[in-house]
Amino acid sequence: MNSMTTTSAVPSGLPALSDSAAYAQAVRDARRAAAAYYEGGTSALDDDAYDRLVRAITVYETEHPDEVLPDSPTDKVAGGAVEGDVPHTVPMLSLDNVFSGEEFTTWAASLERRIGREVTSWNVSPKLDGLAVAARYQEGRLTRLVTRGDGTAGEDVSHAIGTVEGLPDLLTEPVTLEVRGEVLMTAAQFEYANEVRTEHGGDPFANPRNAAAGTLRAKDRAYTVPMTFFGYGLLPLPGTDATLAAELQEAAHGALMDRAAAWGVNTPASTQVPGVVVTTVEQVVEQVERIAGLRAELPFGIDGIVVKADLAADQRAAGSGTRAPRWAVAFKLPAVEKITRLLDVEWNVGRTGIIAPRAVLEPVEIDGSTVTYATLHNPADITRRGLLLGDQVMVYKAGDIIPRIEAPVAHLRTGDEREIAFPAACPQCGSGIDTSEQRWRCERGRNCHLVASIAYAAGRDQLDIEGLGHTRVVQLVEAGLVTGLPDLFDRLTREQLLGLERMGETSTDNLMAALEAARKQPLSRVLCALGVRGTGRSMSRRIARYFATMDGIRAADAEAMQRVDGIGAEKARVIVAELAELADQIDRLAAAGLSMTEPGATPPAADDDPETPGADAGPLAGLKVVVTGAMTGPLEQLSRNQMNELIERAGGKSSGSVSKNTSLLVAGEGAGAKRAKAESLGIRLATPDEFAVMVADFLG
Ligand SMILES: NC(=O)c1ccc[n+]([C@@H]2O[C@H](COP(=O)([O-])OP(=O)(O)OC[C@H]3O[C@@H](n4cnc5c(N)ncnc54)[C@H](O)[C@@H]3O)[C@@H](O)[C@H]2O)c1
Numbered sequence: 251m252n253s254m255t256t257t258s259a260v261p262s263g264l265p266a267l268s269d270s271a272a273y274a275q276a277v278r279d280a281r282r283a284a285a286a287y288y289e290g291g292t293s294a295l296d297d298d299a300y301d302r303l304v305r306a307i308t309v310y311e312t313e314h315p316d317e318v319l320p321d322s323p324t325d326k327v328a329g330g331a332v333e334g335d336v337p338h339t340v341p342m343l344s345l346d347n348v349f350s351g352e353e354f355t356t357w358a359a360s361l362e363r364r365i366g367r368e369v370t371s372w373n374v375s376p377k378l379d380g381l382a383v384a385a386r387y388q389e390g391r392l393t394r395l396v397t398r399g400d401g402t403a404g405e406d407v408s409h410a411i412g413t414v415e416g417l418p419d420l421l422t423e424p425v426t427l428e429v430r431g432e433v434l435m436t437a438a439q440f441e442y443a444n445e446v447r448t449e450h451g452g453d454p455f456a457n458p459r460n461a462a463a464g465t466l467r468a469k470d471r472a473y474t475v476p477m478t479f480f481g482y483g484l485l486p487l488p489g490t491d492a493t494l495a496a497e498l499q500e501a502a503h504g505a506l507m508d509r510a511a512a513w514g515v516n517t518p519a520s521t522q523v524p525g526v527v528v529t530t531v532e533q534v535v536e537q538v539e540r541i542a543g544l545r546a547e548l549p550f551g552i553d554g555i556v557v558k559a560d561l562a563a564d565q566r567a568a569g570s571g572t573r574a575p576r577w578a579v580a581f582k583l584p585a586v587e588k589i590t591r592l593l594d595v596e597w598n599v600g601r602t603g604i605i606a607p608r609a610v611l612e613p614v615e616i617d618g619s620t621v622t623y624a625t626l627h628n629p630a631d632i633t634r635r636g637l638l639l640g641d642q643v644m645v646y647k648a649g650d651i652i653p654r655i656e657a658p659v660a661h662l663r664t665g666d667e668r669e670i671a672f673p674a675a676c677p678q679c680g681s682g683i684d685t686s687e688q689r690w691r692c693e694r695g696r697n698c699h700l701v702a703s704i705a706y707a708a709g710r711d712q713l714d715i716e717g718l719g720h721t722r723v724v725q726l727v728e729a730g731l732v733t734g735l736p737d738l739f740d741r742l743t744r745e746q747l748l749g750l751e752r753m754g755e756t757s758t759d760n761l762m763a764a765l766e767a768a769r770k771q772p773l774s775r776v777l778c779a780l781g782v783r784g785t786g787r788s789m790s791r792r793i794a795r796y797f798a799t800m801d802g803i804r805a806a807d808a809e810a811m812q813r814v815d816g817i818g819a820e821k822a823r824v825i826v827a828e829l830a831e832l833a834d835q836i837d838r839l840a841a842a843g844l845s846m847t848e849p850g851a852t853p854p855a856a857d858d859d860p861e862t863p864g865a866d867a868g869p870l871a872g873l874k875v876v877v878t879g880a881m882t883g884p885l886e887q888l889s890r891n892q893m894n895e896l897i898e899r900a901g902g903k904s905s906g907s908v909s910k911n912t913s914l915l916v917a918g919e920g921a922g923a924k925r926a927k928a929e930s931l932g933i934r935l936a937t938p939d940e941f942a943v944m945v946a947d948f949l950g
């Protein structure tokens with residue numbers, strides 16, 4: 251993540267433009283891309299490729315100043331590719347870029363030289379990845395919405411009033427002024443938009459930015475999809491009263507943002523990455539790194555961090571160029587979206603027999619790592635997106651998330667693309683495929699991938715059967731000794747084990763002892779070992795704690811299942827169906843003496859409501875706890891899963907990520923981003939030792 255401040259965001263591999271013909275072609279390409287980009291179509295270029303092209307154009311123009319074409323994108327807002335007919339009172343400009351701490355320092359020094367004094371107040375805020383709009387308020391009422399356009403005039407998009415969250419129809423005071431800011435789609439809004447759009451027969455949008463641009467400009471759609479607004483500027487309009495106008499022109503940027511929020515306008519202050527004011531260049535760089543570190547977990551896209559001279563006097567002294575102000579700069583982050591080629595689709599059979607497609611890509615570098623595969627959720631997903639082999643596709647990847655294909659860039663097709671073949675039989679075992687659900691599944695279900703499901707059941711976080719690793723499971727399955735999980739407990743004999751290769755007396759006795767120990771594992775782990783689709787470790791724990799007994803779980807219908815935190819209607823249906831499918835196995839496991847109760851949990855009362863689950867007493871009752879860093883002292887030996895089990899035994903809820911709902915962060919050595927985030931949210935922290943004291947009664 252820190253490499254961000256060195257060079258990773260600098261577009262690499264500049265294509266040098268050899269002559270004026272190549273230069274003219276580059277200008278045409280850039281204009282076409284920018285027109286598509288700003289008008290909500292899909293550009294042929296990803297941002298990296300576009301930025302490289304513009305840099306090459308800039309280099310050529312510096313070397314051949316007499317050849318600069320009038321429609322060159324280099325000195326224009328929006329690359330000169332869009333127009334509008336509603337004039338702006340003050341131009342809406344773009345921003346210059348820096349790519350590293352050093353570049354920023356140089357930029358800051360040149361700003362200070364220009365204004366002849368040191369800048370002592372810097373405003374640092376996220377660079378929201380949407381599109382700029384000006385929202386005009388007359389006496390507190392939103393009357394007009396205008397895009398940035400070419401910077402001098404924009405397009406009227408007032409039809410979108412009422413569909414943009416964070417941009418109220420009515421401010422809390424009857425003021426006349428213009429609010430400027432970014433309209434974007436959050437990840438959830440983007441998903442919803444594409445769902446609705448494909449339902450209405452449209453192509454999916456390539457990405458959230460593209461979706462926001464397309465949606466904002468579209469008139470008379472049969473459906474509305476919400477977007478979100480974040481304000482980053484306030485200025486007077488012709489009707490603004492003199493006192494307010496003077497205030498808007500004199501106030502520091504940070505103070506204006508506070509006013510905007512007080513009037514009811516959404517600003518970054520409502521997010522994990524509020525704008526902050528700092529005094530030195532070093533502090534700016536620190537803030538940039540803090541925001542960059544939170545990027546992958548933000549519910550909306552950012553493509554950089556904007557740094558502004560906070561004081562109005564500094565801004566006035568610096569002035570603006572034709573394309574960008576001189577008092578603000580964008581600190582660009584590495585692109586998280588790249589266009590690359592879809593080479594192949596693989597079909598992998600998972601533990602539960604789900605046959606999932608996976609895209610094989612021409613390797614592409616995104617956000618610091620090489621991406622070769624991307625998820626495709628299911629066959630319907632491929633059909634819906636109209637993907638073809640050989641397509642250029644937009645791939646998204648940030649932080650640790652699994653890369654995904656957003657959409658094909660359909661107009662880059664050459665005609666050589668081919669249909670994606672769907673499997674006719676299970677690629678693992680050759681059985682038929684159940685295609686009745688969106689996610690296809692081998693007809694043999696979890697028995698298709700017996701080795702994987704048994705090895706999973708024996709794993710450390712499930713039944714924790716020492717000595718039953720992958721190789722041994724293969725051996726047992728191949729010898730025909732195990733055809734399902736229960737065989738381990740009610741069929742497999744000491745003699746059979748001794749008859750296997752590389753199984754002496756000692757390893758056999760050890761394995762028998764480990765199987766015996768597994769019988770005492772709590773219900774939550776037995777449930778997890780069954781590999782019920784839609785449940786993993788934490789969901790299994792929640793179900794087991796909620797119902798307390800296997801009988802309770804099996805008696806639950808889909809409605810009862812939904813009372814467990816985190817289970818929606820669809821998941822509940824799948825879990826109930828899975829449990830019915832597993833009935834024989836569960837009966838056999840119970841008969842073989844595996845534990846079918848969850849220690850410390852009490853069954854829910856007959857008319858239990860979801861807010862008051864029966865068992866939640868204990869020192870952590872009502873607390874949401876997150877663990878990060880290395881555990882020490884009495885907790886040293888505990889895996890993360892065991893820590894989560896401990897938290898839940900003590901009445902708390904465990905979670906993997908810090909949010910404003912987190913009650914406590916257990917921060918061990920080496921705690922990084924989660925600790926920083928908890929501190930910035932004012933969340934209570936505990937060291938592993940302090941935490942061990944809190945839950946002492948539940949240890950061991
Ligand atoms: N893929 C393509 O074909 C293509 C084409 C054209 C442009 N682009 C991309 O667009 C970018 C340049 O576009 P641009 O000039 O529209 O924008 P910019 O990236 O230069 O930044 C200026 C914009 O940042 C926005 N912004 C977000 N948060 C802000 C904040 N807190 N304060 C102030 N402004 C804020 C505003 O909308 C402002 O207009 C480049 O990254 C380029 O790669 C891509």
Ligand SMILES: [Zn+2]
Pocket residue numbers: 599676677678679680681692693694698699
């Ligand atoms: Zn199969």
